[in-house]
Every structure is written in C-alpha cells, then in structure tokens.
Amino acid sequence: MAVHLHSPLRTEQLLGLFVIASLPATAVGIWNLGYQILVISIAGGENLNSAGLWLPGVLGIPADPMSISACVLTGLVYFAPLLMVAMGTTLFWATIFARVRNISRDPGWLMTSWLFVLLVPPSVPLIYIAIGLSFGVIVGAHIFGGTGRYLVSPALLSVLFLLLGYPEFAESMLPLQGSGVTSSWAEVSTTGFTEKSASAYLWGREIGAIGTSSVAAIMAGCAFLIFAGAVSWRIVAGGFAGLVLMALLLNLSGDNTAAQLPWYWHIAVGNFCFILVFLATDPSAIPLTRPARWTYGVMFGALTIVIRILDPNHPEASLTALLLAALSMPLMDFLVVKKHLQRSEIQ
Amino acid sequence: MMRIEIERGLNIPLGPVANSAIELMPSHVALLGQDFPGLRPNLLVEKGQRVHTGDVLFTDRSHPDICFTAPASGVVASIHRGRRRSLEAVVISFEEARQAGSNISKLKLMNLSPDNIRYVLQRTGLWTLLRSRPYNHIPLPDAVPKQLFITAMDTNPLAPDASALIHENAQAFEQGLTLLARLSKKTFVCQHPGVNLPCPEVDGLTPIEFTGVHPAGLPGTHMYRIAMLHGLRSPPKAVWHIGYQAVIAIGKLFLSGTLDSSRTISVAGPGAGEPRLVKTFAGAGVDTLIADSDSKLARVISGPALSGHLVSSGTGHLGHYDNQLVLLAPAEDSNTSPGGMLAVEAFDAIWPFAVPPLPLLRALLVRDSDTVSAMGCSFLAEEDMGLCSYVCPAGHDYGEALRQTLNEIRKGASY
Numbered sequence: 001m002a003v004h005l006h007s008p009l010r011t012e013q014l015l016g017l018f019v020i021a022s023l024p025a026t027a028v029g030i031w032n033l034g035y036q037i038l039v040i041s042i043a044g045g046e047n048l049n050s051a052g053l054w055l056p057g058v059l060g061i062p063a064d065p066m067s068i069s070a071c072v073l074t075g076l077v078y079f080a081p082l083l084m085v086a087m088g089t090t091l092f093w094a095t096i097f098a099r100v101r102n103i104s105r106d107p108g109w110l111m112t113s114w115l116f117v118l119l120v121p122p123s124v125p126l127i128y129i130a131i132g133l134s135f136g137v138i139v140g141a142h143i144f145g146g147t148g149r150y151l152v153s154p155a156l157l158s159v160l161f162l163l164l165g166y167p168e169f170a171e172s173m174l175p176l177q178g179s180g181v182t183s184s185w186a187e188v189s190t191t192g193f194t195e196k197s198a199s200a201y202l203w204g205r206e207i208g209a210i211g212t213s214s215v216a217a218i219m220a221g222c223a224f225l226i227f228a229g230a231v232s233w234r235i236v237a238g239g240f241a242g243l244v245l246m247a248l249l250l251n252l253s254g255d256n257t258a259a260q261l262p263w264y265w266h267i268a269v270g271n272f273c274f275i276l277v278f279l280a281t282d283p284s285a286i287p288l289t290r291p292a293r294w295t296y297g298v299m300f301g302a303l304t305i306v307i308r309i310l311d312p313n314h315p316e317a318s319l320t321a322l323l324l325a326a327l328s329m330p331l332m333d334f335l336v337v338k339k340h341l342q343r344s345e346i347q
Numbered sequence: 348m349m350r351i352e353i354e355r356g357l358n359i360p361l362g363p364v365a366n367s368a369i370e371l372m373p374s375h376v377a378l379l380g381q382d383f384p385g386l387r388p389n390l391l392v393e394k395g396q397r398v399h400t401g402d403v404l405f406t407d408r409s410h411p412d413i414c415f416t417a418p419a420s421g422v423v424a425s426i427h428r429g430r431r432r433s434l435e436a437v438v439i440s441f442e443e444a445r446q447a448g449s450n451i452s453k454l455k456l457m458n459l460s461p462d463n464i465r466y467v468l469q470r471t472g473l474w475t476l477l478r479s480r481p482y483n484h485i486p487l488p489d490a491v492p493k494q495l496f497i498t499a500m501d502t503n504p505l506a507p508d509a510s511a512l513i514h515e516n517a518q519a520f521e522q523g524l525t526l527l528a529r530l531s532k533k534t535f536v537c538q539h540p541g542v543n544l545p546c547p548e549v550d551g552l553t554p555i556e557f558t559g560v561h562p563a564g565l566p567g568t569h570m571y572r573i574a575m576l577h578g579l580r581s582p583p584k585a586v587w588h589i590g591y592q593a594v595i596a597i598g599k600l601f602l603s604g605t606l607d608s609s610r611t612i613s614v615a616g617p618g619a620g621e622p623r624l625v626k627t628f629a630g631a632g633v634d635t636l637i638a639d640s641d642s643k644l645a646r647v648i649s650g651p652a653l654s655g656h657l658v659s660s661g662t663g664h665l666g667h668y669d670n671q672l673v674l675l676a677p678a679e680d681s682n683t684s685p686g687g688m689l690a691v692e693a694f695d696a697i698w699p700f701a702v703p704p705l706p707l708l709r710a711l712l713v714r715d716s717d718t719v720s721a722m723g724c725s726f727l728a729e730e731d732m733g734l735c736s737y738v739c740p741a742g743h744d745y746g747e748a749l750r751q752t753l754n755e756i757r758k759g760a761s762y
Binding site: 002003004005006007009010011013014106107145146147148149150229230231232233234283284286287288289290333336337340341 | 648705742
C-alpha cells in the first residue's frame with residue numbers, strides 16, 4: 001500500500017513558507033542596513049568598507065540616508081554576497097550528502113542559508129559564512145539525516161559556532177556611530193531607554209543582525225506561518241508568555257539597567273522575535289507533544305530574559321536560550337508520554 | 348441514544364457521490380490474498396473447475412473451519428500465486444450470482460444457538476467479513492468477543508450513504524443484527540446522528556451515534572471512544588467489528604437461505620467522469636465498474652482514498668471489505684525520498700485518540716513495537732492512520748508502518 005492522497009503542504013513547500021514569511025523582515029532589514037551604512041559613511045565612519053556605496057552612485061541616486069532607494073541599493077550590495085555564499089555552502093553540502101548516501105537532495109538547504117544570513121552581522125567576512133554554515137549543516141543537520149531528524153536548527157548552530165569560536169565575528173557588527181556599541185540590545189542595556197522610543201525598534205530602526213531589525217515585519221511573517229499551518233502557535237504564545245513573565249519578575253529585583261527594562265522593550269529590542277518565529281518553530285526540531293511545546297516556548301522566553309539580564313554584555317541571549325530549550329525537549333516529550341501512560345493506567 | 352462527538356479529524360472534499368444505484372454484472376469476481384494478511388490458504392479448487400455461489404474455494408490451513416467461498420457461479424479462470432507460493436487471487440469468470448441449490452434450508456431464527464450461527468457463518472464464508480482487534484484479523488472460529496461494533500456509517504470521502512442503503516434493506520439489517528448480537532455480550536450499532544436505523548430490541552444491543560468529521564465513522568475510533576468512556580486506555584482484548592453491508596448479507600442469508608454476495612459501491616473521485624452508485628458483487632472486476640467517461644489515466648483505488656489499495660483498471664478487483672472505488676488524478680512523478688517527519692500541528696488536529704500522535708508516529712517509523720504496544724495502539728488498523736499519512740509533509744506511509752509493527756508485536760505475543 002502506498003499513500004494515494006497528500007495534503008498540499010509537502011516538506012519542500014513547508015520549508016519554502018519560512019523563506020516567504022521572512023521576506024518582509026528581509027526587506028526592512030536590507031533597507032535599515034543601507035540606512036546605517038549611509039549614516040556612518042556620511043559621518044566619515046572608520047572600518048567601513050566604502051566599496052559598498054558604488055551601486056547607488058552608478059544608478060545616479062544620491063547617497064542620502066533619507067532616500068529609500070539609496071538605502072535599499074546600498075543594503076543589497078552588502079546582503080547579496082552574504083546570501084550567495086550561504087546558499088552556495090548549504091547547497092554544496094546537501095548535494096555532497098545526497099550523492100554519498102544515494103538519496104535525493106535534502107530540501108532544507110534554502111531555508112537554513114536564508115535564515116542564517118538574516119542572523120549574521122552585515123559586515124562579516126564571507127569566509128566566516130562558509131565556515132559557520134558548513135559546521136552548522138554538517139554537525140547540526142546532515143549527520144542526523146537532514147530535515148526532520150535534527151535536534152537544533154542548523155542556522156542557529158552556525159551562528160552560535162561563529163559567536164563562540166570566532167571573536168572577530170561578534171566584532172564585525174556595524175558600530176553605532178558615536179556610542180561604540182554594536183547592537184541595539186547593547187545600547188539599551190547600558191544606556192537605558194531614554195534615547196529612542198520602543199516603536200522605533202518595533203518598526204525597524206534597530207542595529208544588529210540583518211533580519212532582526214523590524215519586530216513588526218517579523219510578526220507579519222509569524223501570522224502568515226501560523227495561518228498556513230507551518231508553525232505551532234503554542235510555541236510562539238509560550239515564548240512571549242515566558243518572556244513577559246520573567247521580565248516582570250526580574251523587574252522586581254532589578255539591580256542593573258537591563259533588569260529595569262519593561263517587558264515590551266525586551267520584545268522590541270534584539271533578536272528574540274526573529275529567533276522565536278523562524279528558528280524556535282523549525283518543524284524538524286520542535287517538541288512532539290502539545291504540553292512540551294508550551295514548556296519549550298515558555299522556557300525559551302524565560303531563559304532569554306535570564307541570560308539578557310544576568311549578563312547584559314552577552315551579545316545574543318536568545319541564541320543560547322534556544323539551544324538550551326531545544327536540547328531539553330526530548331526529555332520533556334518523554335515525560336509527557338510517560339505521564340499519559342501512567343494516567344491511563346490508574347484509571 | 349448516546350451520542351459521541353469527534354472533534355478532531357478532517358473531511359477531505361473530493362467531490363459528490365451518487366444517490367441512486369445502477370446494476371452492473373462483472374465479467375470476473377475474485378478473492379484477493381492481500382485482504383487476508385497472514386492467511387495460509389488450503390486451496391480446494393483448481394483452474395478450470397466449475398464452482399457455484401457459496402462453494403468453498405479455500406480454507407485457512409490453521410483453522411479449517413473458516414471457509415472462503417465463491418461470490419458467484421462460474422469457472423475458476425485463474426489462480427495467481429505470489430512470492431513463496433502465497434495466494435494472490437482466485438479469479439472466477441462470472442456467470443450468475445444466484446445460488447441455485449442451497450444446502451442451507453430456511454433457518455428458523457429463534458432456534459439458533461450461537462454455535463449454530465457460528466457454524467453457518469463459517470461455512471458460508473460470511474465469517475470472513477468479521478474482523479477482530481488487536482491486529483485486525485478474521486476472528487478465530489471459537490473466539491468470543493468482549494464487544495462487537497457494527498459500523499453502520501461511513502465518513503470516508505466519497506463513501507456511499509450507509510444509512511440510505513440500510514433503510515433499503517431494513518429487514519435484512521435487522522435480522523443480521525439479531526443474529527450477530529447473540530455472538531457477543533455487548534454489541535454497538537455505530538451510526539450517523541439522526542438516521543433512525545432499524546434496531547431490534549435484543550439484550551446487549553446498543554445503538555450509538557457518532558458525529559463530527561472523519562474518522563468519526565471508523566471502527567477504530569468507535570472502539571477507542573467507548574473504551575475512553577469507561578476510563579480505559581485501549582479497548583478490551585478481542586473486540587470485533589463488521590461493516591453494514593456484511594450485516595445485510597448475513598440477514599439475507601438467514602431470511603432466504605441463500606448466500607447474497609451483492610455489494611453496493613460508490614465509484615467517484617476527481618478522475619471519474621460522473622459519480623455512480625453501482626450494485627455489483629463482492630470481488631467484482633474493476634474493468635466493468637469503470638465507465639467510458641472516466642479518465643483513462645486515473646489511479647483506481649479500491650477502498651477509501653486514504654487507506655485503500657491501488658488496483659489495475661484492467662485486471663484489478665474490488666477488495667473483500669471495500670465499499671467504494673475512488674478514481675484519483677494520475678500521480679505526479681515524485682522520486683524524492685520522504686525525509687524525516689516534520690512535527691506540524693496538523694497531526695494533532697486530525698488525531699481523535701487520547702495518546703499523543705507524534706510520539707506514536709515516530710515509534711512506528713522506527714518500528715519500535717515496545718512503545719507502540721505500551722501506548723495501547725495495537726487496536727489500530729491501517730485505515731486509522733490514513734489521515735496521518737495525508738497530512739504528513741514528508742509523505743510517510745504510517746498505515747504500512749503500523750501493519751509491519753503489529754506483525755512484530757503479534758509474533759512476540761502469545762495469542
């Protein structure tokens with residue numbers, strides 16, 4: 001017997017939905033990236049590879065940060081090579097493993113490379129992209145058997161690998177002119193929240209990784225993914241609940257600037273939303289049971305706050321939090337099943 | 348009347364079904380080995396031999412009381428053998444269906460003891476329409492069920508209207524119920540809500556309504572829901588189930604004394620020119636059931652679209668337990684390997700049982716029979732996994748995985 005009828009949502013289409021859902025975040029990210037670069041270049045910023053400014057010049061558009069087309073074109077010059085190298089790397093390994101194992105090519109390569117590029121700082125050297133992703137997809141995905149079988153999102157693993165193994169990687173963030181901090185989280189956690197309003201971060205004026213700049217664009221993608229049935233709303237809801245509850249709790253005991261931040265700032269700033277919506281919901285790596293999905297979401301949100309507040313200098317708290325939450329989930333699933341069997345035994 | 352609502356599930360829209368039946372005589376009828384997994388047949392006929400309706404074609408080698416009989420009179424056209432001399436099909440060229448000289452004279456209903464009923468059912472081949480769970484096999488000749496489920500409904504996409512067919516054969520259905528209820532202490536007549544099926548006043552016979560989306564009409568769903576009502580994780584051992592057309596056939600046998608192997612099936616689907624309701628015979632050849640207006644390239648499925656068997660439109664036959672032929676559009680060429688299971692919420696949304704679905708499916712994929720039986724899932728059958736295979740993005744066949752895992756469990760179990 002074989003399966004004669006399939007729902008339209010096959011593996012390849014399902015993973016493609018993640019790419020489609022991240023397009024708004026990508027668009028805002030590219031625009032914001034171009035804006036930051038133009039602002040820095042006008043102020044005569046150091047360490048900036050000004051070669052990226054040629055494209056608006058060739059097309060005769062003035063390099064004005066207020067011009068959307070100038071921003072987008074400048075952003076694209078930085079974004080496109082990153083994406084090319086990332087897609088080349090994941091496609092290469094997917095093809096190699098398919099050849100060696102004599103199976104069809106794993107469909108996860110596009111989603112992994114796409115989400116990875118949105119999570120890296122824009123001025124990272126291209127060789128790091130290749131190194132990080134190679135580690136992530138081989139160790140994180142292919143040795144487990146690829147899509148549907150791995151434990152932790154390979155994009156997440158790639159970023160964590162670069163962050164822990166290559167100090168230059170974290171330093172390759174674009175510095176915010178004048179303050180020397182390299183991400184909005186660093187800015188907010190040290191200076192408090194008097195400078196900008198939370199809504200600026202919400203709509204996209206954030207510095208840091210490319211894809212994380214606009215919470216609004218990310219949430220649009222989130223709504224699309226939930227509506228399409230690609231992600232579990234329980235994880236997303238649990239993530240926000242965990243984040244809010246833990247932030248409120250630590251507000252009471254706050255002994256540093258970061259601890260005093262109200263909960264909505266934690267949502268607006270940093271990469272929490274992006275990681276929650278696109279990486280924590282990776283259908284290959286999420287828990288199998290509904291109670292475990294809630295626990296996973298809450299644990300991820302709460303851990304993000306704990307790491308952010310106890311160590312405000314930690315660059316990307318959500319990455320570590322997700323790793324910890326994801327690795328503890330097989331145990332949660334096991335306990336849920338065991339509880340179910342025991343409960344029905346008693347009755 | 349008790350009513351149980353099935354909230355989780357999915358109705359897949361595949362188009363309309365027909366309401367009024369046309370009669371079609373098949374050119375061939377057949378009994379197929381794939382409908383009786385694990386059977387070791389003892390063939391009693393040979394190619395070219397003339398057989399009559401109700402003649403025994405083969406018996407079960409381990410239980411010779413269980414007979415498999417000819418659904419129609421004719422000449423044994425061919426006997427197909429598969430791997431290791433397993434039986435694939437006994438094909439009879441169809442001449443007529445009426446049973447000429449019956450050796451079962453008109454039977455007095457009230458005087459029949461359960462043992463007599465058993466004997467008659469086994470001798471006429473109608474016993475093979477009963478199935479016992481766990482493992483979904485034909486019950487042993489002397490087995491006594493804890494519960495018997497009459498599946499007087501069908502929620503499969505494109506299935507014929509069970510209630511209408513039962514109302515047309517109300518008397519036979521009622522007689523069938525009266526007899527079957529004597530085999531089991533408890534018998535449930537599972538039906539759509541508000542259809543008022545005939546139900547005789549007999550001890551132990553309980554009508555019960557199931558509402559909601561598919562799989563609300565599958566016997567597996569009924570068994571687990573009744574067990575859940577009693578606070579059990581899985582049904583008691585030895586639960587039987589039987590379809591409504593089989594009940595009608597049993598009723599007709601005891602009313603008229605002759606074996607009636609007619610079946611009313613729905614022929615419909617995206618590949619069918621026009622949906623039809625066809626009155627034909629058990630095991631009918633598919634070629635005569637398919638009309639000229641149907642797509643020549645369509646895939647023909649005997650049984651439900653979600654769990655049936657793909658059959659050849661030229662040489663295939665209707666399955667023993669099937670009430671429908673589904674004609675689907677030709678398959679797209681896909682030579683991709685399925686890949687790993689993706690944990691989408693859709694699995695939880697279509698799963699009507701208490702056990703969490705994804706841990707079970709993962710256990711099935713790795714043939715972890717210990718976990719599967721610990722979860723109490725040996726009462727499931729292939730058809731219960733149909734929706735899981737449908738929503739699985741990777742396209743795994745969980746019905747097949749279940750069948751193989753159950754075979755493992757059965758090998759290790761004592762019964």
